[in-house]
Amino acid sequence: MTNARLRYGRASLALSFLVQGVTFALLVTRIPAIQDRYGISDGLLPVFLAAVPVLAGVASVATEKVVARVRPAVLLRWAQPVVMLALLGVGAGDEVWQAAVALGVFGLAVGALDASMNMMGVSLQRAYGRSIMLGFHAAYSLGGIAGASLAWSGAHWDLPLLVSYLPAVVLLLPAALLGSRWYTTGGEDGAPAVEGAGAVLPAAGEGTGRAGESGTAGEAGKGPGGPPVPFGLLMPLCLVMAFAYIGDSTVSNWSAKYLQDVLGGSEQLATVPYNVYMVTTLLGRAVGDLGVRRLGAVAVVRGGSVLAAAGFGVVAVAPGPWWGMLGFTLLGLGLCVIVPQTFAAAGRLFPGASDVAVARLNVFNYVGFLVGSPLVGALGDVWSYRGAMLVPMVLVLATLVYARSFGAEPARYGGGHERARTADVG
Known part of the structure; x- marks a missing residue:
């Protein structure tokens, strides 16, 4: 694998972390506005808030099985748009059941998204042969700051939730889909990444897995x-x-x-x-x-x-x-x-x-x-x-x-x- 391919893969994954930071911040920092929009009582609100991480945990467990059949890059490519569209759904509904459905979809998709992003980050770090994982999470933090700032602007100008969310989704959803074209990990077709100048060989004792993804198809639990x-x-x-x-x-x-x-x-x-x-x-x-x-x-x-x-x-x-x-x-x-x-x-x-x-x-x-x-x-x-x-x-x-x-x-x-x-x- 060439240096350029790894660098593009690293940049595209960092973009996904940043987009997720923006998306998640836009949701959690506008919880009071979501409560007001749907008339959710103070007693019911904790149930809604707890449902998101519970469903995300369920989806993370399911992701272990999914990546036995498809690569994490494929899962990430489609989970991220679902998360962003679910955010729009939270801002667009009028009834409590609509909020429940949108938040439920958000939770399930974000669990798959978090798991697949970090799977790819771990695999890319192995391909690089040096620590780069913190850089991905730095991009997430940067996105969180940007998302919180956007949410503050929406609250300051008293914008409806959908109006507040829409510009970020319109801008970032196409960028994430475009960036997903360069998702990559360690090697291709199960072979070590040795071709090209500056290629990276796995360290002794480290498997490569299918597509060099240090644990993709065939690795669920004890997996096939x-x-x-x-x-x-x-x-x-x-x-x-x-x-x-x-x-x-x-x-x-x-x-x-x-x-x-x-x-x-x-x-x-x-x-x-x-x-x-x-x-x-x-x-x-x-x-x-x-x-x-x-x-x-x-x-x-x-x-x-x-x-x-x-x-x-x-x-x-x-x-x-x-x-x-x-x-x-x-x-x-x-x-x-x-x-x-x-x-x-x-x-x-x-x-x-x-x-x-x-x-x-x-x-x-x-x-x-x-x-x-x-x-x-x-x-x-x-x-x-x-x-x-x-x-x-x-x-x-x-x-x-x-x-x-x-x-x-x-x-x-x-x-x-x-x-x-x-x-x-x-």
């Missing part, structure tokens, strides 16, 4: 001809994924309330922590791959865990809103590296069945999202919100116990950890 994915071996990474998303959902759902009600910040200032968190997440992911290449994945994950735990600690003891802002800044810089490296570690632990491992691991993304917000809310009500912040702090610190799962020797890229028989392809 595929190696098994023991749940016990994957479980540490599943826990890390859940812990990271409990921390992330804590920030996204409670940072504004915490800054205003607990730390005494103004209503306007209370909107800032999540934006700061998103920006620092983008910055951390933008430079994170360099850190992995220089220091190794274990050191980066350990450093991110300690930094995120320190952030929760600062938030918990903050005497005022500006100290709280510092805590949320540390949180963004720390948490941002954990999820991409968890996907990458799953690919390295199961080089012949990475698609299966990623699909199963992706479920715990939604587990953490479902657990995090209610957990902090319940603890805040029965104890205190300051005390509630200590729970995600402890969970993030628990990642240190599982840090060795990120550090199989063949997994270290770049610098002193570069694997043999690889070439830099840009």
Whole structure:
């Protein structure tokens, strides 16, 4: 596989991550407007919100079976437009049942989308022979910032949901479909990617799978001809994924309330922590791959865990809103590296069945999202919100116990950890 083909594949996948960041932010940041449009009661709203990650988890499990028959690139190519059209459906309906159907389709499609995107990211990282996974998630963070900004504009100008969503979908849907023409992974037709200047040979012991997709057709579970994915071996990474998303959902759902009600910040200032968190997440992911290449994945994950735990600690003891802002800044810089490296570690632990491992691991993304917000809310009500912040702090610190799962020797890229028989392809 030529350098140019890999670079085009990397750019097209980064575009998909960015588009998904925009789409998801447009949905979650306009939840109050969705509730108002459909007249959804406060009691019913949590059911709607919980249904999306539950259905996404179901779809992620199903994706494991689907990619035994079709390549992740094919699944991603068609799941992304469905997600965007479902977003339009959320903005276009009038009846509660229409919102339920649109959100249900969104949840199912987003589960397949998240799983297939990360499958391809893991496979491309193997083809490159160095850490690039954080860069894809940086594109997602950038899309999230753009989507949140668009949503703010729609709310500021009091635009109907459909009018607010339509320009983004009209612009990004064709771009995503066009970019999907260059989706690629490691090689073609099951052969190692050796043709062309600067080609990449898989490291010793790493299978290529059909189309070089490190776990495509024939790798479901123990799959036809595929190696098994023991749940016990994957479980540490599943826990890390859940812990990271409990921390992330804590920030996204409670940072504004915490800054205003607990730390005494103004209503306007209370909107800032999540934006700061998103920006620092983008910055951390933008430079994170360099850190992995220089220091190794274990050191980066350990450093991110300690930094995120320190952030929760600062938030918990903050005497005022500006100290709280510092805590949320540390949180963004720390948490941002954990999820991409968890996907990458799953690919390295199961080089012949990475698609299966990623699909199963992706479920715990939604587990953490479902657990995090209610957990902090319940603890805040029965104890205190300051005390509630200590729970995600402890969970993030628990990642240190599982840090060795990120550090199989063949997994270290770049610098002193570069694997043999690889070439830099840009």
